[in-house]
Amino acid sequence: MERHLRLTAVVTSVKPLGDIHKSVSLFSPELGLIYAKVYGGRKGKKSALAPLFSAGTFEVYHNPLKNEYSITEEDIFFLPQSINTDIQGTYTASYFCESSMRIKTDTPSEIYELLLSALKTLEEKPELRRKIIIDYSWKLLLLSGTAGDLSECPSCSKMMANDEIMYFSTSLMTPVCKNCSDTDAIILMPGSRRYLIYTQDMSFEDSLNVQLHETAQDRLVNTLLRWVNTFCRYPLKTISSGML
Ligand SMILES: [Zn+2]
Secondary structure (H helix, E strand, O other): HHHHHHHHEEEEEEEEOEEEEEEEEEEEEEOEEEEEEEEEOOOOHHHHHHOOOOHHHHHHHEEEEOOOOEEOOOOOEEEEEEEOOOHHHHHHHHHHHHHHHOOOOOOOOHHHHHHHHHHHHHHHHHHHHHHHHHHHHHHHHHHHOOOOOOOEOOOOOOOOOOOEEEEEOOOOOEEEHHOOOOOOEEEHHHHHHHHHHHHOOOOHHHHHHOOOOOOHHHHHHHHHHHHHHHHOOOHHHHHHHHOO
């Protein structure tokens, strides 16, 4: 049976499919990640369909025999302008899309909301780019279930002192005490740890308003990107690029 669906989604990637068509990935609150074709999407009127990083409501046709989706119509409600004019902005938006596509989740609606909020904030406040990376990455790790309680070591239950550095366990994919760590490539400084604990129950928008010193911010970006990379098992292209 052929089916028509109406999906709200963010366009997380766009790739050419031969000379004429294109393939896009959509992240929707109901279905999570799906791939859809835009027939004739590389030429003429159809090339405007499903622009990268946009969000909208898409009319999607599902062919169950081929298990294939294709986009027929759309109503875009978020179309970024400034993100694409800046190389760092483009890489950052790509990072949000790439990382959210990698997270296995039973509740795609929460990832969708976070992804859309991060893209919208990046579009409106590009000067907060590094802070958005921090708050987005922390919320993503919390949603993925990998983030433990940062006040104690999840491996040996040792309570962490206020000024203690946390190290990392690549097998547990979470910060641990020095004794339980198996790498020193990722460390979590005490100030960064306090920031993460302080903002962990806040919404993404509220945590953006919490100030973080510039040096601490740079350190925390590095820590969180390495943490996300470890969690995703093989490195993300956008993190490896060094452009974030
Ligand atoms: Zn420990």
